[in-house]
Amino acid sequence: MGKTAPSDQRRNGIKQIYFVLIIAVIVIFIWLTAVISQTSGLPSVSPEVSANQFQQGWYYLSGGEKHAVEAFPAQVSYEGGEGVFYNVLPETGEGQSLMFSNDYQSVQVYVGETCIYDYGYENLPPLGNLLGNIKCFVPMKEEYSGEEISIHLKMNYWEEKAAIKSVYLDNTSDLIFQMLKSQAGLVLCLILMLLFCVALFACFVWARYKKITEESGVFLNLGLFVFLSAVWIWTDSSLPQLVFKSGIALCVTSFFSFMLLPVPMIGFVEKICAGKTRMFRSFQLMCLLNCAVQSIFYAAGIADYPQMLPVTHLLLAAVIIFIICYLIYDVRNHASYYAKGMLVAIGALTLFSFAALLNFYISRRLDNSLFFRMGFLLFILILGYMSVKMLLSYQEVRTQAAVYQKLAYTDLMTQVNNRSSFEEFIDGLNAEVRSEKNLTFIMLDLNGLKQTNDKYGHKAGDRLLQSAADCIKSAFGEAGTIYRIGGDEFFVAVTREDVNVEERLSYMDERIAEYNRRHSEDPFCLSIARGTASEKEYPDCGIDGLWKKADENMYREKAAFHSSR
Incomplete structure (x- = not known):
């Protein structure tokens, strides 16, 4: 295996330091704002409107x-x-x-x-x-x-x-x-989550529009995970009862969103991992089955959701253990960058959850869910960063592939489509079931190219070829598709009925005449023989027959050109 270039090593090292510094700044900011807001002895700057506690005499x-x-x-x-x-x-x-x-x-x-x-x-x-x-x-x-x-x-x-x-x-x-004031941190967290959710779904729509099917699933799963998380956090608080009358419906919604949370998360992990296994789909089915069975039990009066919560917790623990184990496996066996990022995200969430637990035992009066919400936001942001990076990486690969494909199907000298592209075009027409008869084929051949090459050199012949291509493109660039199919042969396919082929050929002749006037000092001139064949003229020829007719008509004109000299 080849060694990594020193410049690449330095670049990768700078990227890693940059990423670590960003995470460090975010963590320091969260810690500072949390500590200052909770422990400052300065008077509050918010309006002092507080409800009277009725806690004496009970x-x-x-x-x-x-x-x-x-x-x-x-x-x-x-x-x-x-x-x-x-x-x-x-x-x-x-x-x-x-x-x-x-x-x-x-x-x-x-x-x-x-x-x-x-x-x-x-x-x-x-x-x-x-x-x-x-x-x-x-x-x-x-x-x-x-x-x-x-x-x-x-x-x-x-x-x-x-x-x-x-x-x-x-x-x-x-x-x-x-009640609203006590839930201010929760409201801010929900707003950020919903904004992030909208951004993820927008990325999903954009990826689908760009036909980036595989990577679009990453944004869809992460967007659903963030949405379900926001629904769960919201319905598990006291805020929704200010809007909705049924506390039971809110409670059912909370349990549903909590039980379904692992489904998109498993889908997200499956998309980012290099290795694949049926266990992903199996765990998703188990989570869906758990939700369905518990709902049936609740509807039948057998048990309520809180009574069945240990089952959901055990299943959730199994999912987390499976995800962590599979991510470690993927890192070891495939050196997956995204699996490493996922492990970092889970580690950050675990760290903040531990901080929330520690904060609970140190001071029960503080907002103990603050650290968990911050950790959860950091968890989602890391996953979002990974998703965007994956999409940009895939888009870069697609762009490179498009460039390579263009090079593979483009004639480098004349910058028109080459023989490979032409053969695919003809094969596609032969395989297509066509009802409209609107095709016109034009065969074009440079007169005297071989003599120019032999007498004045290939540099002169190349200039003649490029000039011929320019004249053809000026006439048919927007009206048809141009191919160079041989050394001195070009082919134009016109599929639009509103194109007057004879007028376009006349315009091409004007460009040829203009070129010859500008280069009158050259010992050679530009001349192009042509032959046309349309489906209206030859409705029963078929694609190959139509091409052959255009070729025959071109050679007939070429023979007339040589006999007249």
């Missing part, structure tokens, strides 16, 4: 005794099949709401003995026990002031304790603003 009953809730999130053991939190309402009024987070629990809220809110107790969901992950908004009234309020919670699966994260009591508009 208690629960256990064994007939009151127990104060010391801090939120809070849990209480079931008594009588439910967990209940009690408090006394402060002064309330119209336009206010009690807001608290609820994860898949049935909820009833009582003021005194009156039930003022029911979510999943008496008002049962249409299928199974799935209730979703939502924020409950309980409207308040002025007459509720000073009354006892109780929140009844019941989990239909998973735990034996009722849980509540936090409770707010304020104007509904302030509560909504607080």
Whole structure:
């Protein structure tokens, strides 16, 4: 094997350093902004509009005794099949709401003995026990002031304790603003993901338009992965309930998008890897089957999606292990650049996920999902960079192939199509089922080229050939296709009915006469014999017969030219 040139080694080294520096700058920027925004002691520059927390005075009953809730999130053991939190309402009024987070629990809220809110107790969901992950908004009234309020919670699966994260009591508009403000990072992440998704689908459409079929699949799979990720992150938050009424439909959408996430990712990895295996398609089918079976179980009332979540997690873990193992195999056996990039992307996502976990244990008050979202964005950006580079590389190869093909089918001296191109054209016409009779063939032959070569040299003959080609192109360049099929022979195929061949030949003769006037000092002149044959004149000849007729007519004129001298 040949050694890499020193200049190439330096160029590759600079590219690697450049890539590492870009990643380092991105990581440093993310780290700095995260640390500064979370730990700065300076006053906030954003408007101070915050909802009033209603977290004092809560208690629960256990064994007939009151127990104060010391801090939120809070849990209480079931008594009588439910967990209940009690408090006394402060002064309330119209336009206010009690807001608290609820994860898949049935909820009833009582003021005194009156039930003022029911979510999943008496008002049962249409299928199974799935209730979703939502924020409950309980409207308040002025007459509720000073009354006892109780929140009844019941989990239909998973735990034996009722849980509540936090409770707010304020104007509904302030509560909504607080919810939006707390999700600002998530909103920004979703906007970036959707913009990236649009860019990927635009690249897919462009690649399909350019007929880059294989590489278009890379953009399609990555675009679908980003789209499903955005849908999952969005529906798993509390934002959609500001727009959609059904929390259950949002929950089903969240589980669907999560279960389908591996399908486009597997397709993306398959496209970028040099090696191929049926395992890719097998894992995709397993993910689709998992989604279908769980949906059937949910619709039949056998089990809800949260109860079957461990199956999805195990399948997802198997997919990730398979992808990592296959990427390592592809790097070792095929030295795949794109497999290396994919491993880097997975490593970055793992690193940021670990940072999010570490951040959770260091300070539970910080936005623990921030690092994961940043890592996920970096993961997608790396994959996007790889996809664009793959497309540009493929486009470069296609451009080079087009240049080589043009060289293979172009006569270098005259810059018209050569004999190989002509034979493919004739073979294509013979294989084609044609109903229209609109073909005209023109055979052209330089008079006296051999004598010019013998007497004045091949340089003079070459100049005569190039000049003949220029005259033919000036007459038929836009009206037909020109081929050089022999040393001094040219062929023109006219397929348009609106082209007057005789007028074009007359124009060619004018160009020939003009050339001879400009080069009157030359001891030789340019002269071209021609013969035409059209399907209208010879409708039953066929393609080869039509070519032969044009050739015969050309030689008849050539013989007349020589006999007249």
